[in-house]
Amino acid sequence: MTWQPRTDFMPSLAIGAITFDPTAPKRVYAGSGEGNFYSNLGAGVYRSGDGGTTWAVVASAPFIGVGFYDLVVDPQNPKVLYAATTNGFYRSTNSGVSWSLRRPVKCWDISVHPRGGSAELLTTFADGLFVSTNTGTSFTAVALPAGPSTAWARLAVDRVMVAPDVSYVFGAAGTIAYLWRRSGTTWTKIASLPTLSVNQAWYDWYVAAAPDNKGLVYLGAIDAYRGSLRGSAWTWKDVTTQGSNSIHPDQHCLTFSPSNSKIIYAGNDGGIYRSANSGASWTALNKGLGITEMEYLASDPNTWKWLMTGTQDNGTIRFTGSTVWDHIADGDGGDCGVNQLNPNTVYHSYYYVSLERSNNKGNTWTILSPPSVPSLFYPPVEIFGSTVAIGATSLVVTRTGGPPWTTVSLGLSSGEVSTAMREIDANTILIGTNVGRMLRVSWTGTTWSKVVLTSPAPRYISCIAVDPSNPQRFWVTLSQVGGAMVYRSDNAGTSWVASTTGLPSIPMNAVVVDPASYKRVWVAADVGVYQTLNMGGAWAPFSNGLPNAMAADLLFHKQDRMLVCATRNRGAWVMAVP
Template identity: 30%
Template structure:
């Protein structure tokens, strides 16, 4: 076996093995074995995104995304302009809100992985207020009384795809969001909150939350006295993985400051969302000195998780805190009448306790009505409301989308409240207790997948984070037709009414009426483990034949009604963590030979069968996560394998090609940015298209010389790409900016 990490050719006798620092021999071809059956454990989107984009034994390098983004923007651009095709009515996760103090009805919304958005009509419609070529990962937005805006990049919540990448610090705008300039804290990883002194717009506090994955950097509470021109850390952190998740001016006394510190760390096989560094801190001298508050709050210890804090404007000194455990569940709600000197733990209330589910680290927010100290809202799966200072609670009754993250009162209208959650922006004119209405235009949905059909170019569907599977038909707007976290979507190319949709961990259903009625087929499949994004694919020569990958490959010949396993376990087995690692991530059947099927896994294995599953050959091993495989429609032995996973200080192929069924491989990564490739598609002629975390790229000759494809696509991860060969168009699913479309018939000489 010969292996060259720095060269272009990888050759092996029947199999290729690739291991950082060494070589492994792939196993010989084996026959199928009887299947078993069990379920994988629970996890969050962050687990999927993080494990997919890392290599075992390595963390994500600091500024990896920003470095790759600069490489992407430096490449030549070919093709026309991308066109946004929605959805505009679905929305996506909003992590922070701010109001323009100089302009009535002007609201700013920070979308977790979709940039900053601005509404001038009281939250009904939103337009982008952030450069398309800047990082789209947002953490916080705040406005000074003179109209100056501050944005902190990098989402602080340890879940969702955008947190996989760190932000690039704090930015300032002096023209109501029309233009921005960086003002420091580039090594902050994520920003939990920004607060501006209500009396002095140049005095700004930033809660530097730090990287979830890498120790150190800018962490703690920072103070700027000159509008971000310079920063001074006024509250240090006790541990290398402690960050500041929140900082606030006491609305009754701007010299009194509150901050929340939080221990949080994600490792490939472990997550720790709490610890001895977690706690509430207070300064009574404008940030010069700080003390950790006790007096009834939980003592420092390994079980103290994320804490949310809210201070009253109408009753000076009244403060509330919600505490969650390191493991995730609710651990207590507290109140203090004397600015945090003494605390009382209030009785547990089932609505509040239940609202945090098992992942209270996803929330950690308390908001106090500025006009009524006993009127309190708390972030949870629903929005929780108390009218008696935290003694009793009610939830929003489903009026909001779910998974609350942001809330702000409008001082111009005392009963008007804006909320931000995983479904976008909502407004209430009843103090947040009822009467919620959703924004009508907010095109920042986080998609995992896209499905199109040449039968109708107006039909597009996709799986969206926390918004289910969404279709463009079935109503006047995009609408959800299958729930959960939307994942794989398919539209039968020969019957547009025959559609498939899945939610997390391979829970899938089929429909023969365009999705109006869905029939689940998950239990008909066989798997010990199923990936967060479980692959389901048509046979390209016969859409009545489908493939479904758990840790075994399942095949259906009757349109997904019944399924039969046609492989053994094609992975290296489960991981030590609850995340169901050891799963199939991609399936590709040959269009020219129905007996040839290719499979890739999350533990870096690629398999091929030439006899419809009777025997399988492992042709790649110890790769990063295999995201997609594409098979040449004319040659079943020619396949392209796209890979995820960052590597620091070593060669980093993202795209490999074989022309001999895996006996040898060529690296086609060429000048692609140093980042994951999420999808590879074969276009007309020798054209290759790839969807990456930095956009879409094209190689017209298929030889590894790449150009950035099209203009106008924001710098946002592109999770999926669909090619319509009939109409010569591409449609992409972005994780934070919805769907985009581009015609490719003329610009590239491909049609």
Template identity: 25%
Template structure:
């Protein structure tokens, strides 16, 4: 054992982790970072090992002293995170279910004023889609694993299908725990034992566990009704409301690796079955045919005129291809207008189209912003104007044509006038935090770095969080001598400093270079708070609170690490000794732990006796 290990109390080598409006230029991919963190060095996650870990957690965690302490949520209740689906009870508009990217199944019984997570305690909180039975509104089905191809909740995908027969009070597992993420759940309108599942499959590997799955006995047995290829899953489905043997499935050819992606291809098609999924045919007449034009596809059937079908196509590059309408159950299609819909190069992040339950000409399309058409896709206009960007879901009243709910990356919004005005509901408590921090001078003042919601702060109230910096929020360091000085960062090492307690920030990146981790480390010298450290593949030091940085190390990672959508081959953790500021520990994403004992003049690799894993955190013994 290396002699310098005496000062290490804990080396965190973990397998699982603790807004501004986007510009339309690029969509980021936090799940790449999360996946690589957990899969290094093999490049794969052992699904069976993950399930065993969940079993061990449920078995041993309740026996630990800290697990049994009284815990209470400190929010934020007034800022919400990504919602993937909204379902409204057809018999009671006050009962609403919202699927959260990693916050479970949220239920409201008062139209959205108050919410409770009815999925708490289940082995996964990543929700892809929900469905409420038309014959029994107490019967709710949840498909787990977020099917949107980016988001921070899907390093482990989902764990199959769950059903509740009492409105979410209790759940039972129906199987399909190897299908990765679920794009759509359909419940037969008159027989709850018949379910259809549109499965996208595991995100980061090609598997045969994708396509359409059907059960006729309430989930005891499943049949793979439609299989296309090991890289093509089902992202959306629709069922005829009165002739439920007529089903449509939207297939999406999607290959994702941490360093590249293919979000479309020749097998992205719409399929139709007239016999409950026993036989399927590809629909072609008037729809895109070339591989470059076929990416993610959204599909919707008109509840009031079920011969009318709409399809929303993104192309393989991620932009809008077009919106198409069929009036003969999909046999032939007419291209409609997309004018007025924001066309960003990551339409695969949204990709849904909805038909109003009372009017086959009233449509809704999800995009960076939310859009509606009153004339069957001849013209489009924005609704829910000013809501959080990145829209994913719509829910509708069964009795009031103007009453609707919208789900996006900022939670759930409500409108009583068709989207002309809006209310953002609070209380979902589903923010995805990367990190948290406590003001050392005031333990009531809390900070958090959140996915897609920036850097958040509260002075102690769970209902009074505010966003003090945008982007994706990451590391936060508060000066213990002068807590008005706050250091924060956005993705890929964009460092900022506030000198007024978070009211304003200035960038502090002068002198930094190289490739930075999605979650770039930053550490303060405990003996001199003007001195901080950060890192790309190099270690940097500042002596003036970030105004100027200088490199103080050679590359500390392998030079041949791949670089793709995100940068890897980076520093992941920095820790400065409280006993001697010259002692600094540095962890990397290629499994190396380094120490310098002389403030950066020389470095020693001390990871020889450690397992080769991505190092997420390094902490020394403060005593």
């Protein structure tokens, strides 16, 4: 199996739901904006008439900044579509061109009766299970026996296509998972559930009923489980964590082959997997599927063809010139860095305050065990020689490349945390926070001292850059909208100038300065990269060939003059800069 990108130049690449028209399989709809996380990247509903080869926006309003959880075409009338979104349940009666909000409560899942039309429509909302018998015009709450008293974290619904009165509802509330099965008109709570975690139910959660078997159902959470009903007893099998037949955790969806329900496809944080035997064994379908979510970049100063990047839940990976990257660390890949004075020494983090060091460019690692301090999920990490720093509610720093560590109080307010850092040299560290505070922390020879600088704006600072030709000139980007998103200081943070001409009013995530021309600066945005040639007096797009993905980080390789862009869902891209 091979993959080809088909929506790289659509307004948004964050896709929360996709569905086929059952009466015309080459007609496909996609809802942009991911309900689980990236709802802010919602740009509307897309439609393809050629099986997904080409796409067009069929409706922008009312979905700008809205995330999709589910999207369904009515099997009786394909002009009718239903959408489950972060803003509620929507219906279209003209093939997706216009939409009406029918219930303004967060909506997670939709199960249509195979007859469609005014036949029963089961839908899950943040306030429970509801049914409609008038194509979503109105809804009635469904009472589930022995339900929770706490709010739902997630609720999913599905039905057996050959016996649509047999349905399942799978929910998470508090620390407990719930499952109900309906036969006819009676809902029954299933008490014998597998031991599963609900900690990530907001993110990975589904129920999938086998289309042709009233006693077979799959539950998706961190792992996926197959449930089989024999008489009145259920048996459960973990089908994703099973020794050598395991696949990646964090399950998001599961679907069945139309010709054989034993053939199933699982979608999770690791990509797409196929099983021909109901989950007993799996085959990865990810070769050529370029959807890696990169967080941070680092490089060898001697060649741009050695890169390291942390990826969302797919470890830390290394580029050495081939399009096949090396997997050099497991788990979540957070910020990383290279000792520019000795590039054999590299560092990577997992999540929260963690760090490992390699003295052979990532072949083997030593755990450095920094102290536990509250932080972002992926806190910023900076390396300058043997000075290694991690930004959190305090600064965690060492001057020896490893333990012992020093924790430096930053005097932050409640809820405030370090979000960006830059080491000017081994003795000077700049820190930005989620409320726009800027600090300089300096080594005095015996201790670390901090100075609070002027804030560019009281919003989330996403990146800091220092002009290589002038250590008094700072650049910062902000990823919280509500004003200018790029600022420059020419006096070491005493005052700031907004730099906005030519930039869209969207989050900015990273900034780098050309070492050979201080007036030339690049910023990475939620969509695209922008360049200025006059110190921010005017900006212009610098995205030729770059997909419309979230640009998460930028790295400029001084020696080779290559600009590298890490995207949040389309891997890494590079451009030679003359």
